[in-house]
Amino acid sequence: MAISFEKAFGLHPEAMLVRDRRAQVLAENIANADTPGYKAKDIDFQQALSNAKARQSGAINRTHEQHFNISIAQRQEAMFRNPDQPDTGDGNSVDIHRERNAFMQNSLEYQASMTFLNARISGLKKAITGGGQ
Template identity: 50%
Template sequence: MAINFDNALGVHQYSLGVRAQRAEVLSSNIANANTPGYKARDVDFASAMSAARSHQKGLSMSQTTEKHFDLTALNQQHVKYRVVNQPDTGDGNTVDMQQEQTAFMQNALEYQMSLGFLEGKFSGMRKALTGN
């Protein structure tokens, strides 16, 4: 009998990818905190998760020719500009370092939690298969 990983692993396999993408966006915000005109962005987690669950079933496509669709551009559709919580400092930059660092830390903790959940799922499957 084949193992269905979608049923066995739940949403945690998808949340890792979305949280990794969010970490990239948040770190980009932190890196551009002093860049004039830079607009802070964030990942719409709910829409990214629903898209990940619907599009990542089965095998992923590989781009063997430059005429294929750019799959990395599809991931950017869930990156949105953040609503500003602070007044403009005059240079057009909307990055709030405290908010970015807090969001980055929370995202890192949630990423670690998802890894822990996946580790538990794999451990349970290994015990079921080996009997140990």
């Protein structure tokens, strides 16, 4: 019997990719906190996860085995964020405290997914090897 990784892992691998991309975007915001004219960006995690679900379940059926397996959903990219604070005069919309909090929250959620995947992989490994150790 073959193991289906999509069934075993669910959306966690895709969620980790989105969280990784979001960490990059938030780090760019933090790095550019003092750059005049820089506009803060973010990724809508819920929208990106919805897109991942659509890609996972909405792939177009292939009519021939040599056709590419494509998805109808689009990847979510970073969007500009509406500023929470008034313009400081230099056109920069980064709120460093918000960015640090969002970065920390994103890191914790990434670690939660990593912990889940590690436990799931450990369980699959025990199932495969008979793991009474």
